[in-house]
Amino acid sequence: MKSKILNLCLIVTPLVGYLEWGTHNKQFLFEVEAEVLIKLFTHPGSIIHPFIIFPLFGQLILIMTLFQKRPAKILSYIGLGCNGLLLFFMFVIGLVSFNLKILMSTLPFILSSMLVVKNYRKNKMV
Numbered sequence: 001m002k003s004k005i006l007n008l009c010l011i012v013t014p015l016v017g018y019l020e021w022g023t024h025n026k027q028f029l030f031e032v033e034a035e036v037l038i039k040l041f042t043h044p045g046s047i048i049h050p051f052i053i054f055p056l057f058g059q060l061i062l063i064m065t066l067f068q069k070r071p072a073k074i075l076s077y078i079g080l081g082c083n084g085l086l087l088f089f090m091f092v093i094g095l096v097s098f099n100l101k102i103l104m105s106t107l108p109f110i111l112s113s114m115l116v117v118k119n120y121r122k123n124k125m126v
Helices: 002-016 029-042 050-066 073-096 100-123
Strands: 018-021 025-028
Touching: 002 029, 002 050, 002 073, 002 100, 018 029, 018 100, 025 029, 029 050, 050 073, 073 100
Parallel strands: none
Antiparallel strands: 018 025
16 A cells, blocks of 8 residues: 555656746646647647656556556556656756756655655565
8 A cells, every 4th residue: 555655646746846947937747747638639749759758658657556456666666767757857957057946846756756766675566
């Protein structure tokens, strides 16, 4: 049960990621994901980019683990890695640009990631 809760955290925490670009452009990742899901059905070619495809794929894998009796360790790690590509990149951007909003918005995911890795290493689950 703990693994499912931690995987749920890996699904929810990236959604609070905050992006800023240009002068007046800013969005949370849940807003971006909603736009991506809409464009997936209307203009699928417009969302072909690694920073869009990998996190979306990671979210789908993590959602799939919620329906397993015991979440598979390898699927959890794949979902973590796919989401981590974007969130850790955002973390570095927050550090380099000294943008506290971006930096702080990635910390819940990083903390959840560390808890998931610690949980799976401790339990030695398959």
